[in-house]
Amino acid sequence: MTRKHFYLGIGIALVLVVAGVLLFINGQGVKDVSQEAKERIGPARSDVPASATDPSHDAHPRKTEPAGSERTSVQLTPEEQRAIDVQTEVVAYRPLQKELFTVGRIDVDERKLAFVPARIAGRLDKLFVNFTGIEVKKGEPLALIYSPDLVAAQREYHLALENLEKVKGSDIKEVVESARSLVEASETRLRLWGITDEQTAEIKTHKNPSIHMTISSPIGGTVIEKMVLEGKYVTEGENLYKIADLSTVWMLAEVYEYELPWVRLGQRVEITSLSSPGNASHGTVSFIDPIVNSNSRTIRVRADIPNPKRKLKPQMFVNAKLVASLGEKVLAVPKSAVLDTGVRQLVYVDQGNGVYEGREVTLG
Numbered sequence: 246m247t248r249k250h251f252y253l254g255i256g257i258a259l260v261l262v263v264a265g266v267l268l269f270i271n272g273q274g275v276k277d278v279s280q281e282a283k284e285r286i287g288p289a290r291s292d293v294p295a296s297a298t299d300p301s302h303d304a305h306p307r308k309t310e311p312a313g314s315e316r317t318s319v320q321l322t323p324e325e326q327r328a329i330d331v332q333t334e335v336v337a338y339r340p341l342q343k344e345l346f347t348v349g350r351i352d353v354d355e356r357k358l359a360f361v362p363a364r365i366a367g368r369l370d371k372l373f374v375n376f377t378g379i380e381v382k383k384g385e386p387l388a389l390i391y392s393p394d395l396v397a398a399q400r401e402y403h404l405a406l407e408n409l410e411k412v413k414g415s416d417i418k419e420v421v422e423s424a425r426s427l428v429e430a431s432e433t434r435l436r437l438w439g440i441t442d443e444q445t446a447e448i449k450t451h452k453n454p455s456i457h458m459t460i461s462s463p464i465g466g467t468v469i470e471k472m473v474l475e476g477k478y479v480t481e482g483e484n485l486y487k488i489a490d491l492s493t494v495w496m497l498a499e500v501y502e503y504e505l506p507w508v509r510l511g512q513r514v515e516i517t518s519l520s521s522p523g524n525a526s527h528g529t530v531s532f533i534d535p536i537v538n539s540n541s542r543t544i545r546v547r548a549d550i551p552n553p554k555r556k557l558k559p560q561m562f563v564n565a566k567l568v569a570s571l572g573e574k575v576l577a578v579p580k581s582a583v584l585d586t587g588v589r590q591l592v593y594v595d596q597g598n599g600v601y602e603g604r605e606v607t608l609g
Contacts, residue, residue, distance in 0.1 A: 317603045319593065326599065333595045334582060338574040343507050349498035349516060349565040351557050354549070357490035359464045363479040364439040367392030370457060372475045374468055374486065383465040387486060389457045390479070395438070399454035402431040406449065466490035469559075491559070494552045496528060498565045499543035507569035508533060514548040516563040518556075526550055526557060530567070575609065583608065 321331065363369075371389035374381060381387070409424040435445055440458065448455065470487035473479060496516055500508055512530040528550035537544055548565075550557060557563070583606070584591045590608055593601040 318596070319601045319603070321599045321601070323599065331601075334579050336576065336578050339577045340574050341571040341577060343569045343571055345500060345504050345507060345567040345569065347498045347500055347565050347567075349496045349548075349563050351550075351559055351561040351563060352495045352497055353469070353489045353491070353559050354493050354495050357464070357466065357493065359466070359488050360484045361387060361460060361462060361486040361488060363390060363460065363481065363483050363485055364437070365390065365392045365395055365458065366479065366481045367395070367458075368478050369473055369475055369485075372473070374471070375475065377468050377471050379468045381462045381465065381468060381488065383462055385462045386459045387462055388460040388473075390460060391457050395458050396454050396456055398431070398434055398438070399448055402428070402435065402448060403452065403454070405431045460485065462486075462488060464488055464490055466492075467555075489559075491552055491555055491557075494550050494557050494559065496548040496550050496563060496565060498546050498548070499538070499541065500546055500567075502537060502542045502544065505533075505544055508544075508546060508567060509569075512567055512569065514550075515566045515568075516548075516550065518561060518563045520561070521556060524556075526552070 321329075367390045369388055370391050372387070373385075373389070374387050405424070405427040409421075409428050412420050412424045415421055432445055435448070436442075438458070439460070440448075441461075444459075466488045467490075468486055469489045471485075472487070473483075473485050479485070496514065508530065510530055510533065514528050514530060515525050516528070517525050528548045530546055531549045532547040534545040534547075546567075578592060582592050584593075589605050591603045592606050593603050596602050
């Protein structure tokens with residue numbers, strides 16, 4: 246054997262020895278890491294989440310029960326608890342409520358609508374309210390109407406008054422009563438035309454009849470419709486204005502058929518609008534439609550909503566929430582505290598020192 250072949254054999258042997266040592270170290274290292282991970286994580290449980298509040302958080306359980314145990318404990322460091330914002334709540338008897346959410350529409354309260362008619366035929370010589378949207382008070386003048394019939398009625402009233410003055414000293418009782426009846430009939434006719442007692446008293450003191458009659462607002466509110474123009478001839482009973490009192494409005498909403506057991510008269514309703522998202526208005530359910538909509542399978546619900554500042558406008562869309570009590574107090578926890586695996590429901594009990602013990606519960 247030459248010296249060259251001898252050194253070549255020694256080199257090959259050293260390479261084999263080094264490779265064997267590296268393989269041994271790698272194998273031992275993998276074994277140690279795997280063993281440490283198993284001891285740290287414990288038995289695998291497919292139905293136990295990693296965190297009490299956030300299943301996606303990669304928190305490692307550090308304290309586990311034996312493989313056959315029904316309870317599993319999770320230990321979190323203070324840093325992990327802060328990172329996933331762990332919160333605890335006391336299990337207690339609570340009054341449970343059901344919240345129904347729907348979309349509603351604001352409408353005018355039909356009980357606070359009024360037409361302003363022309364109670365006598367004539368010509369509108371003056372409109373004091375000449376566009377919609379104006380706020381008016383009860384008794385405020387709206388229009389001035391000229392009517393020949395009104396002039397004739399005032400003259401008849403004056404003649405009846407003069408006749409009564411002439412026969413007051415008569416000894417014939419029937420004559421006096423007849424003259425007094427004629428005066429009363431004339432006053433009644435004026436009153437039926439919408440002339441107030443104050444206006445009648447004014448006509449009585451003035452010998453010359455007035456050719457115009459003032460048409461006044463029967464209620465206070467907002468003029469939402471104007472049907473006439475100045476100078477128009479109108480007939481008796483023709484509507485001139487439509488006025489709505491918007492201090493209270495209706496909220497019309499629809500609930501599904503299966504939600505009807507949680508809706509009742511007098512129930513509190515909270516509404517919010519896009520125009521004022523931070524300010525909620527409250528009202529009460531005043532009517533539940535007795536007929537189900539056959540197409541949408543919904544029932545219309547109406548609520549009375551106070552509107553003192555007129556922020557709620559008719560035809561505005563709002564979000565509505567109805568809150569219904571579910572009866573007496575029951576043992577309960579917040580819904581977010583229950584982890585539903587699909588097979589069972591779990592809650593985690595705070596044992597102190599960052600340890601949370603999972604317990605199976607039955608939900609009502």
